[in-house]
Amino acid sequence: MMRDYLNQAATWHYVTGLNSYGEPTTSSKTIKVRWEGKRRLVRDNQGREVVSEARVFCVDAVKPGDELEFDGRRWPVIAVSSVPGLDGAVNHYEVAV
Numbered sequence: 022m023m024r025d026y027l028n029q030a031a032t033w034h035y036v037t038g039l040n041s042y043g044e045p046t047t048s049s050k051t052i053k054v055r056w057e058g059k060r061r062l063v064r065d066n067q068g069r070e071v072v073s074e075a076r077v078f079c080v081d082a083v084k085p086g087d088e089l090e091f092d093g094r095r096w097p098v099i100a101v102s103s104v105p106g107l108d109g110a111v112n113h114y115e116v117a118v
């Protein structure tokens with residue numbers, strides 16, 4: 022059901038591993054999202070309070086540290102919450118950028 026509301030597209034940039042110098046290697050792909058520009062206060066992985074500029078819904082397993090490119094700008098992923106469906110499985114993800 023959530024897939025019906027994902028009517029926008031973003032480019033997901035994610036880390037795939039490390040190169041021979043220990044630097045992260047990345048890959049990217051286009052994913053369907055629902056982008057809602059709304060400023061709010063969220064907690065990052067270290068528990069610090071930071072300002073999120075938008076809330077993004079998707080079905081792909083986006084992680085903190087990844088980036089979403091939308092509307093000509095790359096947005097760092099601050100926090101991710103998984104939202105379960107009625108069957109208990111992950112239905113979608115709510116991403117703070």
